[in-house]
Amino acid sequence: MKPPQSCPQTGELINKLLAATDNEAISMQNDPHLTGCPHCRFVIDQLTADLEKWQQQGPGTIAIDPTARIKSASANSGKLQPILVKVAAIAAASVLTGLIVSHKLIPASGPTYRDIAADYTLELSTDDSFPIDYFNEE
Amino acid sequence: MMTEKQLTDALRRRDEAAFRELILRFQPITARVIFKITGDKEETPDLVQEVFVSIWEQVKNFREEASLSTWIYQLSTNKARNHLKWKKLRTGFRLSWQSEQAQPPAGMNHSLNMALEMFERKDDENAITMALQQLPHNQRTAFVLSKSEGLSNPEIAAIMKLSVSSVESLNFRARQNLVKILLPYYNNKKS
Numbered sequence: 001m002k003p004p005q006s007c008p009q010t011g012e013l014i015n016k017l018l019a020a021t022d023n024e025a026i027s028m029q030n031d032p033h034l035t036g037c038p039h040c041r042f043v044i045d046q047l048t049a050d051l052e053k054w055q056q057q058g059p060g061t062i063a064i065d066p067t068a069r070i071k072s073a074s075a076n077s078g079k080l081q082p083i084l085v086k087v088a089a090i091a092a093a094s095v096l097t098g099l100i101v102s103h104k105l106i107p108a109s110g111p112t113y114r115d116i117a118a119d120y121t122l123e124l125s126t127d128d129s130f131p132i133d134y135f136n137e138e
Numbered sequence: 139m140m141t142e143k144q145l146t147d148a149l150r151r152r153d154e155a156a157f158r159e160l161i162l163r164f165q166p167i168t169a170r171v172i173f174k175i176t177g178d179k180e181e182t183p184d185l186v187q188e189v190f191v192s193i194w195e196q197v198k199n200f201r202e203e204a205s206l207s208t209w210i211y212q213l214s215t216n217k218a219r220n221h222l223k224w225k226k227l228r229t230g231f232r233l234s235w236q237s238e239q240a241q242p243p244a245g246m247n248h249s250l251n252m253a254l255e256m257f258e259r260k261d262d263e264n265a266i267t268m269a270l271q272q273l274p275h276n277q278r279t280a281f282v283l284s285k286s287e288g289l290s291n292p293e294i295a296a297i298m299k300l301s302v303s304s305v306e307s308l309n310f311r312a313r314q315n316l317v318k319i320l321l322p323y324y325n326n327k328k329s
């Protein structure tokens with residue numbers, strides 16, 4: 001293996017090529033130092049090739065279909081509306097059913113006079129415990 | 139072909155044909171930028187797809203202070219940055235776990251050695267791609283937008299939301315770091 005070769009100007013030339021526009025890079029090929037320094041010529045040729053390859057480099061053919069993603073997103077948001085309508089309808093129906101059931105089965109507004117009267121009908125014939133003194137309270 | 143303004147308006151109207159045109163027109167840019175910044179061929183398609191879904195979702199809020207292409211470059215570079223942050227977090231966790239078993243030698247120029255190791259391992263990979271992975275994210279982004287996309291410093295400044303002089307200095311530092319990485323690589327290649 002040959003010992004590593006180097007030139008004090010290589011770094012500066014690499015920097016120059018990295019900063020160069022396409023036209024500047026072309027004209028750099030005629031740099032007087034490069035014509036006389038095989039090491040720098042080698043490095044700059046390699047870097048030029050690598051830079052060109054890198055500029056053209058991409059991830060390759062990529063098959064993406066974000067339209068599917070946005071469609072499924074819109075479909076989901078489209079589905080949301082009928083769901084909300086259903087939920088609202090069920091809630092309204094529950095309230096209505098509740099009202100009807102309560103109206104039909106549960107006494108409308110508390111105990112009626114008849115209910116109270118029935119509860120407190122005194123069966124004087126059987127009930128000996130009527131607090132008679134209550135009425136006689138002085 | 140629609141102008142960027144017409145395309146933006148059509149996207150706001152949820153025009154799917156316009157969305158397909160947007161993809162045709164901007165997918166190569168998005169893919170190139172994301173791939174070159176992340177160096178991640180496998181993840182790029184998913185990241186590109188996410189950028190376009192973001193465009194569709196956010197176009198209503200897109201204020202036309204910048205051009206559509208500037209905005210797409212912004213979304214792409216941000217997507218790449220977030221992906222790298224996330225990846226770094228995961229790798230950092232793994233490395234910190236591994237480092238309990240194997241500490242790197244003290245005083246070793248870790249990142250440079252890692253770069254050279256990567257060059258050796260993946261000889262078919264491009265030297266620039268490998269070297270760029272060693273650069274801080276903002277230097278890498280500025281370099282990719284300048285050298286690969288051919289954008290001017292004011293254009294890059296608009297995308298990165300920086301001053302033109304900051305972009306100049308980022309590119310200057312990016313080149314300095316690339317020289318540090320590429321010089322030993324090419325010197326070794328010669329030997």
Ligand SMILES: [Zn+2]
Nearest residue numbers: 007009037040
């Ligand atoms: Zn030389």
